[in-house]
Amino acid sequence: MSKSPAQALLDKADKKVSSSGGWFSSATSKYEEAGDLYQQAANSFKIEKAFKEAGDAFAKEAECRENSKEQNEAANAWWNAAKAYKRGFPQRKLLYLPIQSISTPPSRYPGLKQTIVHLTQAGRFRQAADREKEIGQIHLQENNDLRQACESYERAGDWYAQEDAAATANACYKDAADLHADLEEFPQAIARYEQVATHSLSSPLTKYSVKEYYLRSGLCSLAMQNDTVSAKRNLAKYSEKDPSYATTREGKFVHALIEAVENGDQEAFTGIVFEFDQVVKLDNWKTGMLLKIKRGLEDGAADDGGIM
Known part of the structure; x- marks a missing residue:
């Protein structure tokens, strides 16, 4: 043959x-x-x-x-x-x-x-970042390895940033922040969201997205053992950096959630989420964070001797 x-x-x-x-x-x-x-x-x-x-x-x-x-x-x-x-x-x-x-x-x-x-040795960091980002996607989509995916996205973000590809770097950092939150590493997630928000504020083309990053950060604060103190402090800080944030739908949503959690009011919490979802459809990540917060509310009510 x-x-x-x-x-x-x-x-x-x-x-x-x-x-x-x-x-x-x-x-x-x-x-x-x-x-x-x-x-x-x-x-x-x-x-x-x-x-x-x-x-x-x-x-x-x-x-x-x-x-x-x-x-x-x-x-x-x-x-x-x-x-x-x-x-x-x-x-x-x-x-x-x-x-x-x-x-x-x-x-x-x-x-x-x-x-x-080979790419990094040759100084081709933009191409290296592309490949590292792909590795992150493989870890996430095929291996379901959140830890490795998070590390790859952060590494890719660093390389994109040093090559002045700010928008692509921020997209990687945002993905890494989402994964930190999924891993319940809320301080790291908040730090990444704030980093991306700060970069986004510097450009009129990306400033509109800041409210989304602040919203995600606020949800992380509340998911962190229903930490309303940190959530309120961050809300005030974000309103200083971007005075328009407090008047946005996202800013009002976070403020209302903080009040409901602070009062241990599950019914109000559910109503606030429902109303927001009617206007701005919640994605899977936000839904997951809100469920974590709700479970924290339920656990708190149980510790107080009953469900509200």
């Missing part, structure tokens, strides 16, 4: 890597030539829709590029490997690529993470 064009190229690349070279060749040129062949093989496998084999070939190319000190090409090869594995091995979440090393015993190599290593 004849070999496919992709397999023939792969065999040729393997043979090139294992060759000892000649008088007029160097180890560097050997790896450069093998890397080119692995790349051709990988692309041929993609045409055949053999994505697992394409990922293996791109990963071998990446090792050749590393051996020949071609850092940018190595980063691209790892990235191509990760994309191929996404099609061929979705269950592996793109984070680790199972390859047979061309120079060492079988091992597990980081795909997207290895791409990031």
Whole structure:
């Protein structure tokens, strides 16, 4: 049975890597030539829709590029490997690529993470941030690992910020703040919301979104053992930074919630939430935070000897 064009190229690349070279060749040129062949093989496998084999070939190319000190090409090869594995091995979440090393015993190599290593070494922090953000999405959507996702979003945000991509950085920090809250790390969540709000206040194009961040921060304060003291203090602080906040629907909503929680009034709390939801539909995150606050109210009522 004849070999496919992709397999023939792969065999040729393997043979090139294992060759000892000649008088007029160097180890560097050997790896450069093998890397080119692995790349051709990988692309041929993609045409055949053999994505697992394409990922293996791109990963071998990446090792050749590393051996020949071609850092940018190595980063691209790892990235191509990760994309191929996404099609061929979705269950592996793109984070680790199972390859047979061309120079060492079988091992597990980081795909997207290895791409990031090369990108940061080359000073390509914007591209590194893109890849780190994708890792965060994988942790969250496929692994349900909130902790790792949060760390990836914060790292991506830092890299976007230093590349002056403020809007993208703030979006990552906001996602990280949501995850801190989901993990019940409310002080960290509040700090991130405040950071994003402060940046947003500096531009007329983003100032409109400040009320959303202050609202989320206020919900975090109330979810933190129904801490109305912190919630009231933060509400006053936010109203100083943005005088219009207290008159917004979001500002009035937080103020009303604080009063209901302070009075232990579950009925009023439910009514306030219902009315707000009729005008501004609550998303899943806000609904989750409000349920945490309500449970705190119920627990407080039970501790007082009964349910209101």
